[in-house]
Amino acid sequence: MGCNSCASSTGGQPKGCKNNGTCGTDGCNKLTVFDWLSNMSLPASMEPFNAVEVRFKNGRKEFFQNPENLTLSIGDIVATETSPGHDIGIITLTGELVRVQMKKKRIPLKIEALPKIYRKASQKDIDIWQSYRERESSVQKRSREIAIRLGLQMKISDVEFQGDGSKVIFYYTADERVDFRELIKEFARTFNSRIEMKQVGFRQEAARLGGIGSCGRELCCSTWLTDFRSVNTTAARYQQLSLNPQKLAGQCGKLKCCLNYELDTYLEALESFPNTETKLQTEKGTASCQKIDIFKGRLWYAYEKEGMNWHELSAEKANHIIEQNKIGKKPMALEEFAVEIPNPEKTPFNDVVGQDSLTRFDQPKQKGKSRRNKSRNKSKSKNAVTATPAASPAKKRPRKSNKNRKPNKPNKPNKNE
Structure with a gap:
């Protein structure tokens, strides 16, 4: 459903949405709704529902009436009525499906009470709107600095400019009630516009900002x-x-x-499972539930004196034992109802791809060990030589020649021998 600007570039890297949420196919918008009534024609006696759904920044949606009967379609940028001035939004839904959405959100179906759509946005309106959208990050940073300086226990999570820049909406989260009267005065002097503060919950904050969940998909x-x-x-x-x-x-x-x-x-x-707190009464003893497996339909019971020995039972057999206990009957032991677990057959390793044995690395060759030991001994000897401190230079004694050396005397025989 994405537009052409979301496709991959020549190098294979994703280009990203260059339209910044103004796609004509509505495939890059948040909380988009598929209009499954777009290809169906209305009866001749029925007039089309003259209201549209418009999306603003980060999934904020509102309903507007179309008094001028403009030809509007999904993805059109329109100028809408607000107080004060006007705002710029994107149409996300038209036709009879808007009526269904209004009923779902419990909004009265009185078109006359809805705000109006002035016109389709001109290029000048879009340029002004984009210029204010680019200022939102810097305004958010400045607003957080002011809130910290005033010592308010609040977090400003998002900032939204109105399309004409006459009003700024600050979305914040706080655990307790915050007195931001001084904060609003500071914001009005700093940003020279009308200020509106909206408190949102932590779930609404995550919905507005977005992110990636632990499953690897978008929130x-x-x-x-x-x-x-x-x-x-x-x-x-x-x-x-x-x-x-x-x-x-x-x-x-x-x-x-x-x-x-x-x-x-x-x-x-779990309706077919017995209560895990119910104990099974047998002649061998009383057994309590230790674990259940919903997918396999199994329960594990253990006797009170033999907590380490678990017996696997099916849900049907456990219910059968409980019914017998209600009558007053006790089976001999749980071993009679235990599920027999077949031993899996061990298949030998088959070299179907031409691989070597799986145990080829268990016993390495001895030659490699001897070479490694020799190299380690050499490195240790080198390190020992370099690690010894330099001794003071000593005078070398001249070696005696072999001519002056006396021959070794033979050992004298022992008298006792």
Whole structure:
């Protein structure tokens, strides 16, 4: 769905979106919606829904009416009504699907109450809009410095300029209530525009800024997820996940939204499992559940006095034992119901590709060892010579010639011999 500017360059490197979110195909926009009603014609007695959906920076969307009956399509840049002045946005949805989106977001279907679309944006409007968009990073840095200087416990996460530059919206996160009356006065004097402060949650902040999750894909909240449902640790317990906050937390610091995706499937599968707190009564003793495997449909039980010996049972057999216990019957032992695990057959290694034996590196050759030992001994001797301190120069004694050397006397025989 991406446009041509998102394709790879001649060297194979991605060029990136050069349109900065103004693609005509709407493939690079955040939270895009596929218009599956675009190819369908309306009945003759039905008038088209005269409202459009417009997206602004970082997925902020609003609905506007089209009083001038302009021919608008997805990807058009329009000038919209705001207070004060006007704003510049991109159309993301038109037609009857806008009515469905308004019902989903519980917005009254009164077109007259919606703000208006003035016109399609001219090149002058786009140039002014882009000039203010380029200032947002520097304004955000300056605003953070002012907030730190005033000692406010808040984090300014994003800055958004209005299309005509008459208003600046500061998005911030804070754990407690912040008194930013002095901050607004400082911002108004510094940036010479109208200031609006909006507090967002940590999930909304991650959705606006975007990022890459632990799965390697873009965050769901910044691409397609619009409603944020509460996520509890019970969802991780039902899915047999370790309660590690570093693994369960997302970019926002809260529990990952994807924990709810497969929760219904797990709850449906657990309906056939017995309660893990229910103990099995047998003639050999009482057994308690130690572990379950939802995918295989297995449970592991162990006797109270034999905690290290686990017996694997299927969910059906565990339910059968519980039903017998309710009647008052006790089976002899869990070994009668244990699942027999077949031993896997060990296939010998087959050299089908012409490879060598897998154990060829287990016993290296002795020649290589002797050579390595010799080289190590040489290096050690060299290091020992270089490491000894330089001795004071001593006078060399002249060697005696062999002529003056006396011959060695033979050893005298021992008398005892």
